[in-house]
Amino acid sequence: MKLRDRKQGLLMACVGALAIIAAACGTSTSTQTSATAGVPSGLSVTSFDSSFSAMSQLKGLTSAGNGVVGVILPDTTSSTRYVSFDAPYLKRAFEAAGYTSSQYKIDNAQGSDATELADAQADITAGAKVLIFDPLNSTVGAAIQTYAQSHGVKTISYDRATFQGTNVYYVSFDNVQVGKLIGQGFMDCITSWGVSSPKVFELDGGEDTDPNAVSFAQGYNQAIWNSTTTPLSAGTTNSKGYTLVGDQIAPNWVNATGGTIFQQQYTAHKEINATVEANDGLGNAVISVLKNSGVGTKKIPTTGQDATLQGMVNVLQGYQCGSVYKAVYLEAQDAVALATILRAGQTPPSALLNGTTSPPAGKPGSQQPASLLVPVWVTSSNMASTVIKDNFVDKSSLCSAAGATACSAAGIS
Numbered sequence: 551m552k553l554r555d556r557k558q559g560l561l562m563a564c565v566g567a568l569a570i571i572a573a574a575c576g577t578s579t580s581t582q583t584s585a586t587a588g589v590p591s592g593l594s595v596t597s598f599d600s601s602f603s604a605m606s607q608l609k610g611l612t613s614a615g616n617g618v619v620g621v622i623l624p625d626t627t628s629s630t631r632y633v634s635f636d637a638p639y640l641k642r643a644f645e646a647a648g649y650t651s652s653q654y655k656i657d658n659a660q661g662s663d664a665t666e667l668a669d670a671q672a673d674i675t676a677g678a679k680v681l682i683f684d685p686l687n688s689t690v691g692a693a694i695q696t697y698a699q700s701h702g703v704k705t706i707s708y709d710r711a712t713f714q715g716t717n718v719y720y721v722s723f724d725n726v727q728v729g730k731l732i733g734q735g736f737m738d739c740i741t742s743w744g745v746s747s748p749k750v751f752e753l754d755g756g757e758d759t760d761p762n763a764v765s766f767a768q769g770y771n772q773a774i775w776n777s778t779t780t781p782l783s784a785g786t787t788n789s790k791g792y793t794l795v796g797d798q799i800a801p802n803w804v805n806a807t808g809g810t811i812f813q814q815q816y817t818a819h820k821e822i823n824a825t826v827e828a829n830d831g832l833g834n835a836v837i838s839v840l841k842n843s844g845v846g847t848k849k850i851p852t853t854g855q856d857a858t859l860q861g862m863v864n865v866l867q868g869y870q871c872g873s874v875y876k877a878v879y880l881e882a883q884d885a886v887a888l889a890t891i892l893r894a895g896q897t898p899p900s901a902l903l904n905g906t907t908s909p910p911a912g913k914p915g916s917q918q919p920a921s922l923l924v925p926v927w928v929t930s931s932n933m934a935s936t937v938i939k940d941n942f943v944d945k946s947s948l949c950s951a952a953g954a955t956a957c958s959a960a961g962i963s
Contacts, residue, residue, distance in 0.1 A: 587610045587611055587613070587614035587894060587896075588610070588611075588896075589611065589891055589896050589897070589898070589899055590604075590607035590608065592901070593607070593887065593899055593901065593902055594899070594901030594902055594904070595884060595901070595902060595904055595921055595922065595923050595924070596924075597887075598879070598880045598883040598884060598887075599880075600877075600879055600940060602642055602643060602646045602879070602883060603646075604883065604887070605643055605646035605647040605883055605886065605887070606646055606647070606648075608647040608648070608886075608887060608890045608891075609647060609648035611647075611890050611891060611893075611894040611896065612647050612648040612649055612653075612890055612893075612894075613648065614894045615679070615890065615893035615894035615895070616679065616893070617677050617678060617679030617680070617893060618652075618653055618654060618655060618673065618676060618677050618678045618679065619644070619649070619653065619654045619655075619678065619679070619680045619681075619682065619886075619889045619890075619893060620654075620655050620657075620669075620670070620673030620674070620676075620678040620680070620681045620682065620683075621640055621654065621655065621656040621657065621681075621682045621683070621708075621885075622657050622658070622659055622666055622669045622670060622673070622681070622682070622683040622684065622694075623636055623637060623656070623657070623658045623659065623684055624658070624659050624661070624666065624684045624685070624686045624710075625658065625659060625660060625661035625686065626658060626660060626661070627661055631856070631878055632658065632684075633658070635878040635879070635942070636684075636878055636881075636882060637656055637658070639878055639879045639881075639882035639883075640656055640682075640882045640885070640886060641656065642879075642882075643882045643883045643885075643886035643887075644886055647886055647887070647890055655673060655676070655678075657669045657673075659686060661686065662686075663686055663687070663689070663690040666683070666685070666686055666690050666694065667690055667693050667694055667697070670683060670694045670697060670698065671697060674697070674698060674701050674703050678703060679703060679704070679892075679893050680703065680704050680705070680706065680889045680892050680893050681694070681698050681703055681704070681705045681706070682705075682706045682708050682721075682885050682886075682889055683705065683706075683707065683708060684707075684708040684709045684710055685707060685710050685712055687759040687760065688712070688713070688759065688760075688761060688913075691707065691710070691711075691712035691714070692712065692713075692714040692715075694712070695707075695712050695714045695715040695718050696714060696715060698715075698717070699715045699716060699717055699718075703717075704717045704718075704719070704892045705717060705718045705719070706718075706719045706720070706721055706885055706888055706889055706892075707719070707720045707721070707918070708721055708722070708881070708885050709721070709722050709762075709881065710722070710760060710761070710762055711761050711762065711907045711909075711918065711920075712915075712918070713761070713907075713908070713909040713913070713914070713915025713916060713917075713918060714914070714915055714916075718918055719888060719892075719898075719903070719918065719919050719920070719921065720907045720918050720919070720920040720921065721881060721884050721885045721888060721920070721921045721923075722762070722881065722907075722920070722921075722922065722923070723876045723881070723922065723923045723924070723925045724905070724922040724923070724924065724925065725762050725765035725766055725769070725907075726765050726766075726768055726769040726772075727769060727922075727924070727925060728765075728766055728769060728855055728874050728876070728925045729765060729766040729767060729768060729769015729770040729771075729772070729773070730769040730770065730772065730773045731769075731874050731925060731926075731927040732766065732769065732770045732773075732826065732828070732853045732854075732855060732874060732927075733769060733770030733771070733772070733773025733774045733826070734773050734927070735853060735871050735872040735927050735929070736770065736773075736774065736824070736826050736851060736853050736871060737773070737774060737790070738871070739851040739853075739871035739872070740790075740792075740824060740851060743848045743849070743851060743871075745823055745824050745850075745851065747791060747793075747823075748790075748791070748792045748793070748823060748824040749793055749795050749819070749821040749822050749823050749824065750774075750792055750793065750794050750795060750822070750824045750825065750826065751794075751795050751796050751797070751812065751815055751816075751819070751822045751824075751825050751826075752767075752770075752771075752781070752782070752794065752796070752797040752798070752825070752826040752827075753798060753800055753808050753811065753812055753825065753826070753827045753828065753832050753835075753836060754766075754767045754780060754781060754797065754798065754799045754800065754828050755767070755799070755800060755803050755828035755829060755832065756799065756800060756801055756802045756803035756804075757780065757781075757799045757910075758799060758801050758802060759801075759802050759803075760802075760803065761909060761910055761913065763799075763803070763828060764780060764910040765907075765910075766828050766855070767780035767781070767828065768780055770826055770853075774788060774792065774826070775788050775792075775794070776788065780797070781797040781798060781799060782794055782797045783797075784796050784797070792824075795815070795819050795821065795822050796815050796819070798811050798815070800828075800832055803829070803831070803832075805831040805832055805834070805835045806835070808827075808831075808832040808835045808836070809835030809836065809838060809839060812825070812835065812836045812839050813839045816839060816840075816843065822850070823849075823850055824850060824851050825850060825851065825852050825853070826852075826853050827852055827853050827854055828854075828855065829854050829855045829856050830854035830855065830856050830857070830858040830860060830861030830864075830870075830873055831854075831856075831858070831860075832854070833852040833853060833854035833861060833864065833870050833873075834854075834860050834861065834864060836852050837852055837864055837869045837870065840852075840869070841869075847867060847868030847869060848868045851870075851871045852864070852869060852870045852871065853870065853871050853872065853873070854870060854872075854873040854874070855873055855874035855876070855925075856873065856874070856875075856876070857873045857874070857875040857876075857928050857936075857937045857942060857943065858873070858943075859943050859944070859947055859948060859951070860951075861873040862928070862933060862937060862943050862948055862952070863948060863951045863952045865928070865929060865930055865933070866930055866933070866948070866952040866953075866956040866957065866959075866960055867952055867953070867956055871929070872927050872928055872929040873927075873928050874925045874926070874927055874928070875925065875926045875927075875928045875936050875937055875942070876923070876925050876926075877923075877926075877940060877942070878942070879940070880923050881923060884902075884921050884923060887902065888902060888903075888921055898919075898921075902921055903919045903920065903921055904920075904921060904922055905919075905920045905921070905922040906918065906919060906920050907920045907922075930956075930959070930960040931960070933960050933962065934960060934961045934962045938962055945957075945962060948962070949962065
């Protein structure tokens with residue numbers, strides 16, 4: 551046999567052997583990749599906790615996906631949470647899910663509509679396949695969604711909903727439930743503070759720009775007045791003997807405007823002896839008016855949400871009934887988990903997409919799939935086991951502002 555023929559025979563034998571090996575290995579590898587890249591069994595909105603351990607289950611999906619996940623947070627001034635909590639928690643969630651630093655990008659719009667849209671466009675140009683963004687308002691939210699949709703990019707509206715277009719998902723806490731907690735906490739406070747024949751004033755959030763504010767009001771109005779109308783008409787009553795003196799919106803969530811609104815109402819209606827506020831900032835604006843009017847502790851209830859430092863001080867000092875706490879580390883993990891599934895071209899499980907969100911009545915848009923987390927009502931009785939335990943509120947700053955005695959009484963030491 552010629553040398554050339556012998557070489558060809560050996561080559562064909564090697565090729566055949568390699569084909570057999572490749573087929574065997576290929577089947578094994580394919581099975582392993584499929585199993586690794588599948589959506590983790592049992593993944594739901596209750597999977598996440600402060601350990602971030604659930605995120606490691608997503609590493610296979612991270613490897614299977616491609617492209618960048620862009621994140622755009624709205625500002626640094628309206629709430630310190632975006633800098634102090636959202637950004638670092640999102641980074642931790644990405645890293646725990648196996649992302650490299652080149653596979654995700656986190657920006658802040660610095661309160662500018664134009665910057666938020668420009669950031670979204672830049673992320674998509676840079677190869678983003680999924681965009682997580684917290685819209686400053688519904689207008690820029692719609693603009694971002696329209697642009698993303700035209701480029702085939704899936705979007706996750708983070709914390710605030712966007713009701714325009716397709717391929718958009720919503721990750722937040724159950725906003726109607728947030729409102730219901732405010733309403734129930736307010737009614738509990740009416741009883742515990744001994745307020746008789748409540749004459750109520752409500753100060754709603756920025757329903758002119760934020761659809762979440764509508765959901766909050768629907769929640770507390772349903773709990774207190776058995777109605778989802780917002781704003782409600784003065785003179786509304788309930789079976790408990792409450793009477794609504796007035797219900798007004800603080801445009802664009804501006805606390806100073808809310809304080810002015812309440813000052814005018816309290817001057818005109820001295821019978822007001824109970825109030826409902828949509829967040830801690832508005833609650834504090836009302837408390838400032840009450841303090842300046844000589845109203846003492848546990849006299850006129852106020853409410854809130856966001857579990858801010860000032861809100862927790864007001865709760866411990868007896869000026870505010872409580873506040874809704876929404877653990878940011880849960881929201882960050884939820885958003886990254888959903889983005890990872892979408893980036894890998896997989897279908898999110900129903901236990902993760904556990905609800906829907908719809909635009910307020912009369913507003914444009916359509917119902918969107920939503921991942922809704924569970925909020926918590928915080929009072930002095932559970933403050934230590936919630937916001938303090940999670941380091942959401944700095945214990946030293948809280949006790950310095952509220953007083954050591956108030957902290958001690960709440961089991962915070």
